[in-house]
Amino acid sequence: MSQLSRLINILTLLKSRRVLTATELSKRYDVSIRTVYRDIQKLIASGVPVVTLEGKGYTLMDGYTVAPVQFTEKQANALITAHHLVNKSKDASFVKDFEEALIKIKSVFRSSVLEKSEILHSKIHVFEPQQENLASNSLSELQLAITNLNYVEINYRKANDTHISFRKIEPYVFFSTENKWILLAWCHLRNEYRAFRVDRIQHFKILSEKFVDRKFNIQDYFAAQAYAYKKRNPTET
CATH class of the missing domain: 1.10.10.10 (Winged helix-like DNA-binding domain superfamily/Winged helix DNA-binding domain)
Structure with missing residues (x-):
């Protein structure tokens, strides 16, 4: 078990x-x-x-109750499946917070649903290709910085570069690709939006200072990236 x-x-x-x-x-x-x-x-x-x-x-403790929420078997199965996918995340804080949330959620499962969810848990496997053995432990904290508009200071190391740079950023959006979390943020060092791999953030500090929301739009960001790439490579079709 x-x-x-x-x-x-x-x-x-x-x-x-x-x-x-x-x-x-x-x-x-x-x-x-x-x-x-x-x-x-x-x-x-x-x-x-x-x-x-x-x-x-x-x-x-006396008086402790759980919310009267009922999950169907399919909904419970979706959570069990999500748990397996989350466990493949390279961010320890995200895995920990999800597991703690799942403990609370599963406590309201009907006994029959709980029993079947445990059966399903042992019958799901997620395989992935060999990747870089890099991990992070900052996703949960950085998510709070996004929702509360807090500046963040980071020490960041690019791929294949031993130099660590100091950045003050305004975090806006996370996206995941190939089991890697990417943070899109306004970088005050470069004075533009930049993408930061979370597992390459060596150290971070969330500041109490708030920034003014620039109304970042991820579709506009990727469109601008595609346009810039096309200008640099005009012969590609």
């Missing part, structure tokens, strides 16, 4: 208003006591109010 599946099962037991001990959970899922402790901390980090009753075990 995967950690995510175990967390959902523990949460389901807690929702039944049971008091669970670490020893009981350890035996039920055939894991160590230390693993149970980590699971409980993972639930707490996901926003689930797990309370420790001294000398008794774990339970949920």
